[in-house]
Amino acid sequence: MAPVKAEDLVPHPVREQFxxxxxxxxxxxxxxxxVVVAFQHYLVMxxxxxxxxxxxxxxxxxxxxxxxxVIQTILFLAGINTLLQVHFGTxxxxxxxxxxxxxxxxxxxxxxxxxxxxxxxxxxxxLTMRSIQGALIIAGVFQAVVGFFGIWRVFIRFLSPLAAFxxxxxxxxxxxxxxxxxxxxxxxxxxxxxxxxxxxxxxxSHFFVKGSFVFGRCAxxxxxxxxxxxxxxxxxxxxxxxxxxxxxxxxxxxxAGIIQGSPWVRFPYPxxxxxxxxxxxxxxxxxAASFASLIESTGxxxxxSRFAGATFCPPSVFSRGVGWEGISIILDGMCGTxxxxxxxxxxxxxxxLTRVGSRRVxxxxxxxxxxxSLFGKLSHSLKLLAxxxxxx
Numbered sequence: 001m002a003p004v005k006a007e008d009l010v011p012h013p014v015r016e017q018f019x020x021x022x023x024x025x026x027x028x029x030x031x032x033x034x035v036v037v038a039f040q041h042y043l044v045m046x047x048x049x050x051x052x053x054x055x056x057x058x059x060x061x062x063x064x065x066x067x068x069x070v071i072q073t074i075l076f077l078a079g080i081n082t083l084l085q086v087h088f089g090t091x092x093x094x095x096x097x098x099x100x101x102x103x104x105x106x107x108x109x110x111x112x113x114x115x116x117x118x119x120x121x122x123x124x125x126x127l128t129m130r131s132i133q134g135a136l137i138i139a140g141v142f143q144a145v146v147g148f149f150g151i152w153r154v155f156i157r158f159l160s161p162l163a164a165f166x167x168x169x170x171x172x173x174x175x176x177x178x179x180x181x182x183x184x185x186x187x188x189x190x191x192x193x194x195x196x197x198x199x200x201x202x203x204x205s206h207f208f209v210k211g212s213f214v215f216g217r218c219a220x221x222x223x224x225x226x227x228x229x230x231x232x233x234x235x236x237x238x239x240x241x242x243x244x245x246x247x248x249x250x251x252x253x254x255x256a257g258i259i260q261g262s263p264w265v266r267f268p269y270p271x272x273x274x275x276x277x278x279x280x281x282x283x284x285x286x287x288a289a290s291f292a293s294l295i296e297s298t299g300x301x302x303x304x305s306r307f308a309g310a311t312f313c314p315p316s317v318f319s320r321g322v323g324w325e326g327i328s329i330i331l332d333g334m335c336g337t338x339x340x341x342x343x344x345x346x347x348x349x350x351x352x353l354t355r356v357g358s359r360r361v362x363x364x365x366x367x368x369x370x371x372x373s374l375f376g377k378l379s380h381s382l383k384l385l386a387x388x389x390x391x392x
Contacts, residue, residue, distance in 0.1 A: 008144060008248050009176065010212075010355050020354040021307070021308075021352075021355055021357055022356060023355070023357060023358045024310070024357050024358070025092070025093055025310045025359050026359070027355050028360040028361070029356055029358060031296075031359070034358065035151065035355045035364060036218055036365060037217055037354050037361050038361045038364035038368060039221065039368060040220045041361065041362065041365035042365050042369055043224060044220060045078060045095050045347055045365075045369070046223030047346060048097050048100065049074050049078065049098060051068040052098050052100070052103065053067045053071050053337060054067065055336055056106055056107070056110065057070055057338070059107065060110050060124065061123075061124040061125040062121070062122075062125040063121075064315045066125055068338070070236070070274075070337070071379070072156070072266060072268060073268040073335050073336060073337050073373075074098050074273075074337045074339070074367050076369070076370060076371035076373035076374070077268070077328070077332055077337050077341070078095070078096060078097040078098065078332055078366075079366040079368075079369030079373065080328075080343050081097075081325075082096045082097075082369070083278075083363065085321060085324055085328070085343075086322075086362055086363055086366070088304075089146065089319050089325070090313060090318060090321035091317075091359070092304045092305055092308060092310060092359075093308050093351070093362040094301055094304045094314070094343045094344070094347070094358065094362070095323060095343070095344040095348075096343060097341065097344045097347075098339040098340075098341065098342075099339060099341065100295070101293045101296060102286070102290075102293070102339045103339070103341070104289065105285035105288065106132055107191075108283050109128065109130050109132055109285070112131075112281075112282075116337035117126045120154050124309065126179065126273055127314050127337070130273060130276055130277045131279055131282050132278075132333075132336075132338060133273065133277070133334070134279065134327055134333070135277040135278075135286035136286060136333030137276055137278075137329075137333035138278065138289035139145075139283070139286040139329055140290075140324065140326045140327065140328070140331075140332070140333055140340070141293075141326065142287055142290055143322055143323070143331065144323050144325045145326070146319075146322060146323075146326070146328055147319050147321070147322030147323025147325065148319075151295065151313075152269050152317035152318065152319040152322045153315040153318070154317065156298060156318050159295070159298060159355070163300065166190065176317060183342075185251075186251040188251070189227060189231050189251055192227060192377055193223060193224075193227040194227060196247045198217040198225045200215045200222055200223060201215070201220075204219075207310060216354075219354075220350070220353070221370065226251065232249070239251075265374060265375055267374060268335050268363075268373070270334040271335075273336045274334060290329070294322060296343070297321075297344075298318055298320065299384040300344070301313070301321060301343050304348050304357075307351035308351060308358075309357050312369050313341050316380070324342075325341060328341040329341050
């Protein structure tokens, strides 16, 4: 009888995981690497955090102050929800943040005739936010029931990695609809940021300075610093003084307005905009987005498990993660984050880029989110510093 090989005893041997991984889910890197990579995860998730309120809040009638508060609330809940998912959910190093999937039902709620007839912009913003809160709470209850009662565990048995691939790909490609128009509005800043990131991450770290800490682990951070200095020089030199308002808003480093509108210190709390309003039309639209978010998050979590070097997760683990994601969406609806929570596709892509899949890194990144969400002006200054990564 032939001897049994060791890899035959393991259903998913190591060779099926990501080959270029330096630190897996249970092997944290040195503290300097941990903090730097965690801060990069924080910067990457800022793209979604900033873009969604930038698109939606003006449609609701809100100004810079309302936009700043919404951004702080999304950031605070993203940190809380990430810790919940890492500790109690799938226990995978996945960042949980605002999802673009919810934008379309949110826009439908914003453009509803019952809100469009309100003349006062602030009153229209508050009433619209309360309607969105009610719809998000119902969507969160739906996900919690599907996850904790094991319903999603039955469906996920038919969702193989090959079947999940199109959903994750489409979720990532969906970002182009919102982000690449930003590159076109300020091509002289957005395009160099994209080129530098690809050059540092894919070429400098592998061919020119192989094994470099700066370009291997910190490609995103180095790109942001260089492009921000470049944009500040263009702004100070007066390159945009004679340009149109759209170009100035997109390219200048002093036109965001959220720093002036944000408080120094603010703690997001439940029902800060008022008690939620439940309308069955809004809830049905949000339930459809919630179901799409289920598949998006599950596919992203499958990707995260491979990039983090984790063993294969059974369907029950993903179902538990979906349940805790439902709890996160309920918290989003209570606090008024304007959008639901899903596993971040952008941060999943950062795992192979840095070759660090440690759970400790994501925990520290969540602490960065919570800390900077409480200090408004400091947080929004860093958001402007990270604005270049939004375009890439």
